[in-house]
Amino acid sequence: MVRIIGILVGLFFTAAVLWAFGNGAVQVASQDYFVEKTAETEFHLHPKELDQASDHLVAHWDKQQLQRGYQVYKEVCAACHSLRHVAFRDLEQIGYTEAQVKAIAATWQVPGVDPVTGEATTVPGKPTDYFPLVYLNDVAARAANNNAIPPDLSLMTKARHEGPAYVYSLLTGYSEIPAELTAEFPDFSTPPGLHFNRYFANLNLAMPPPLAVDDQVTYADGTPATIDQMAKDVSAFLTWTAEPSLPKRKQTGWPVIGFLIFATILAYLAKKQIWARAKKKA
Structure with missing residues (x-):
């Protein structure tokens, strides 16, 4: 009786799994079959391939590239896009010295208070300050950008699928x-005020091409500032702003994988030894 009940329970679970699998497959097939073909579904492109130092097996930051990316952000992107989650002192992580960070912070104006009048004003930034907001609120952002709100870029490469490649593709697309x-x-x-870009979901983007010509910035290290190079550099910089500990996290994974492999081998050998004794007794 117990055996019959066990068989019935097993058959029930098997049928449930097969039904769930079949139902899911039918739904996916139906969605793909009945989806309406539009310009967006037919001509939207997947992000291009992008090779970054942080993607390698031995992940690391290319600090020279990150500094170039910061330069592109400051000279091109910072007019519309904020980095609200990044402090100036964080720039020491990409190779700037303490003195350089202090000088960089001083080139930015951050909210402050006039010590004489006590009124709100702007003052030169300090290393402990965060990058200032470009617009005080969404209303101001919409008014300055044809009713579109430029997103904050601090976490952009984590907020989009294949974030770094998406940013690079969008800028060059x-x-x-x-x-x-x-x-x-x-x-x-493409309505007036919008711009065609096949890497944007609905193909029409409110942001005009931020990287319009080669040599839009002049790199301090002499690297040719082509549109493609500037896009790669700022994508790398935004990868860092979104997850500064990315290489460390990946590097930590290798010892963990090594330990798991060693533990698996050890467990297998222990199992062999234990069962060898049991077989002898049998």
């Missing part, structure tokens, strides 16, 4: 609407 798109979807257009 502006183009004219391809002829094949208008041929297949004659009603598609």
